[in-house]
Amino acid sequence: MDRRQKKTRDAIFTAFTALLSKKQYHQISVQDIIDEANIGRTTFYAHFETKDFLLKDLCEELFGHIIGTAMGLPHDHDHCTRASKTDSVFLHLLRHLKENDRNILELLSSQNNELFLRYFKDNLKKLIISQYVEQGKLQNKSLPTDYLINHISAAFVETVAWWLSHGRNESPEEICQYFLSVIEPVL
Amino acid sequence: MDRRQKKTRDAIFTAFTALLSKKQYHQISVQDIIDEANIGRTTFYAHFETKDFLLKDLCEELFGHIIGTAMGLPHDHDHCTRASKTDSVFLHLLRHLKENDRNILELLSSQNNELFLRYFKDNLKKLIISQYVEQGKLQNKSLPTDYLINHISAAFVETVAWWLSHGRNESPEEICQYFLSVIEPVL
DNA sequence: ATAAAAACAGAACACAGTGTTCTGTATCAA
DNA sequence: TTGATACAGAACACTGTGTTCTGTTTTTAT
Numbered sequence: 300m301d302r303r304q305k306k307t308r309d310a311i312f313t314a315f316t317a318l319l320s321k322k323q324y325h326q327i328s329v330q331d332i333i334d335e336a337n338i339g340r341t342t343f344y345a346h347f348e349t350k351d352f353l354l355k356d357l358c359e360e361l362f363g364h365i366i367g368t369a370m371g372l373p374h375d376h377d378h379c380t381r382a383s384k385t386d387s388v389f390l391h392l393l394r395h396l397k398e399n400d401r402n403i404l405e406l407l408s409s410q411n412n413e414l415f416l417r418y419f420k421d422n423l424k425k426l427i428i429s430q431y432v433e434q435g436k437l438q439n440k441s442l443p444t445d446y447l448i449n450h451i452s453a454a455f456v457e458t459v460a461w462w463l464s465h466g467r468n469e470s471p472e473e474i475c476q477y478f479l480s481v482i483e484p485v486l
Numbered sequence: 487m488d489r490r491q492k493k494t495r496d497a498i499f500t501a502f503t504a505l506l507s508k509k510q511y512h513q514i515s516v517q518d519i520i521d522e523a524n525i526g527r528t529t530f531y532a533h534f535e536t537k538d539f540l541l542k543d544l545c546e547e548l549f550g551h552i553i554g555t556a557m558g559l560p561h562d563h564d565h566c567t568r569a570s571k572t573d574s575v576f577l578h579l580l581r582h583l584k585e586n587d588r589n590i591l592e593l594l595s596s597q598n599n600e601l602f603l604r605y606f607k608d609n610l611k612k613l614i615i616s617q618y619v620e621q622g623k624l625q626n627k628s629l630p631t632d633y634l635i636n637h638i639s640a641a642f643v644e645t646v647a648w649w650l651s652h653g654r655n656e657s658p659e660e661i662c663q664y665f666l667s668v669i670e671p672v673l
Numbered sequence: 674a675t676a677a678a679a680a681c682a683g684a685a686c687a688c689a690g691t692g693t694t695c696t697g698t699a700t701c702a703a
Numbered sequence: 704t705t706g707a708t709a710c711a712g713a714a715c716a717c718t719g720t721g722t723t724c725t726g727t728t729t730t731t732a733t
Contacts, residue, residue, distance in 0.1 A: 303680055312635070313494050328719060333660055339682040344721065397706065417600065446648055450668050453644040460576060461636050477629055484671040488701065515690060526711040531692065555712050674733100681728070691718075699710070 310358055312334040322413055324354070344368050348469055358418040361403050366422040370429055374475040379481055388480060389455060393471035396459065408463035416456050423452040431486075439485065447485060454482050495533055497523040499544055511601055529553040545605040548590050552582055553609040561621055575617050576642060576665060580658035584647065595650035603643050610639040618673075623655070626672065636673060639671050 314336035318327045319356050329350055333343050347353040396404065406415050425447050430439045439447055457476045460467060469477075479486070492503060501522035505514045516537055519529055534540040556575050583591065594603050614635050618624045627632055645665045656664075666673075 301680070301730070324523075329721085330719075338649060341683080341722090341724095342681055345680075354517060384714085415603065421690080423669055446645075446664060449648050453640055454600065457636055457640040458633075461633055477633060480629060481634075481672050485668050488709070490700065516692085517690075528693090528695095528712080529710055532709075536692085658714080677730105677732080679728105679730075681716105682726090684724085686723075687721095689720080692716095694715075695713085697711085699708100701706105701708075703705090703707100 303459065304346075305335075307338055307342055310338060311343065311346060311353065313355060314352070314403055315353060316406065319411050320402070320409045322410075324411045330480060354414065358415060361415070362422040363419050364400070365403070366384070366426050368395065369426055372430070384390060387424065387479070388477060389477040393457075393459070393475055397424075397467075397471050402462060404467070407459065414462060416460055419459070420452050423455060424448055425480045427451055437486075442485070451482055451486065454478065491533075494523075494525055494529055496531065497525060498533060499547075502540060503593065505587055506598050507589070507596045508627060509597075511598045513575040541601065545602060548588060548602070549591070549605050549609040550589070552579065552590070553613050555582065556613055557616060559617070561617065563630050573668070574662060575613065577658060579642075580646070580662055584654075591650060591654070599647060599650075603635065603647055606646070607639050607643045609616065610642060611635055614638055624673075629672070638669055638673065641665065 300434055311332060314332050315327075320332055322331075322387075327350070329340075329343060332350070333340055334355075347356065369391055372388055372391060396407075399405075406412070407419070408479075427437075432444060433447065435445055437444060455478055458474060462474050492658075497614075498519060501519050502514075505518055505522055506562065509518075512538070516527075516530060520527055520536070523530075534543065556578055559575055559578060583594075586592075590602075593599070594606070614624075619631060622636055624631060642665055645661060649661050
């Protein structure tokens, strides 16, 4: 890929991220992004069809990375310890989040958090399917599997959102413990 | 209140609801609402400052009613049976929802469901606080109360969303049982 | 090194949607 | 009946969008 393209794309992402941590998505104009990124109008539209597509691409880059590394994690084959404090995929995710790569925490705790939490949840579902369902770890007699997947994903995302909205004072280990406390009975 | 005002307000709500069940919120223009409601442009802006305020008022009317009736419910003072199938506030909510008053189910399962589910969750939190926290029913040694409130609210809203997205084939009783299964350990 | 190709800047444009202001009409409540 | 008020409809300025144009700079390939 052309260096110029990469440079411009990065500048747009950076500018967009900066704006998103300050203003509501719907009150950010393309002109705002252009000014912040210091590029031409034509250039923006050469890279992204609309502002919505920019958001989509940003989300895919953010969560594709985070979930991707978790996907590659070794599966835990010991059912008795899978909910322990140290080997959970969820703890891995929380630690990864704490690193705040690409300022993802600012986005997840901004006024626009719902935008990103939705993407987060969608990707999380895929992760849970690959790490739990396909390993046969999510057998439940009375509850539908997709109901469980949805519940677990939602609960984790809500946990992260709660953590961020309260100033993330707790450690990833503590937060993971909170999450496992409320979710362990079904996991 | 003037009969004309009430008539117009209802027409706007009805038109808006109809449009919301077909199109995305952000691609509904004020002109669309005006045409659907068959009113003048001035009239719309005499009733609602912007489209956002219309949405807000609609939500308040929808959820204020549902949550309001549940607020008035008698408190359950028997801790041993509070999670039983028949006396839960949650079952009451599900039964009320099933009546589909003001087409609320269409809104909650439309493309715009996230808009309404957020309002739903916010109001649910207040309900849980008044029905559980203030009755001292939500004591937990290791978990923060606001974390629990958030978890329970989110879980219920997700349960309703799942129910609707799957064609609401289950009865309120079954759905309530699903919910209580995943939430009972912390309730 | 040089020429073709591609990415860029910036201005101008048509278009759609917003919220306001105006004039005049129809409906209400007293 | 009368004064007040809700209404319809047109016109308006304004903001933001996405495109098209011209010309410049940078990259890549020969």
